[in-house]
Amino acid sequence: MGLIEEIRRRARHVVGPLFGIVAVAYFAYHTVHGDRGVHALFQMQERVAEAENRLDALEQEKNHWESRVKLLHPDSIDRDMLDERVRIMLGYARADDLVVLTTSKSIEGETDGHTR
Numbered sequence: 001m002g003l004i005e006e007i008r009r010r011a012r013h014v015v016g017p018l019f020g021i022v023a024v025a026y027f028a029y030h031t032v033h034g035d036r037g038v039h040a041l042f043q044m045q046e047r048v049a050e051a052e053n054r055l056d057a058l059e060q061e062k063n064h065w066e067s068r069v070k071l072l073h074p075d076s077i078d079r080d081m082l083d084e085r086v087r088i089m090l091g092y093a094r095a096d097d098l099v100v101l102t103t104s105k106s107i108e109g110e111t112d113g114h115t116r
Helices: 002-033 038-071 079-090
Strands: none
Touching (some): 002 038
């Protein structure tokens, strides 16, 4: 029984440090790979950068359309813009305009470019 007693005596000195090492390893792993770890931080930063790029593109598009709408405002209407919109909306053309007619083919069962 001396061997079992020796193992028990040495185990008492090993259990504390072993538990500490396991705890440190657990927290270190989750600091890097956890839901709020370093990897998640980098992924979130990438998503924020993509969202900011998308926001910039949408703001540019919004500014473009706002400038076009301003040209159609009743107080300061642009005659060229009005002429363009009338031609598009009503299908009018001048005698000296060149009109190109195209046909659009629709595939049966297709809606908005998606086939069912």
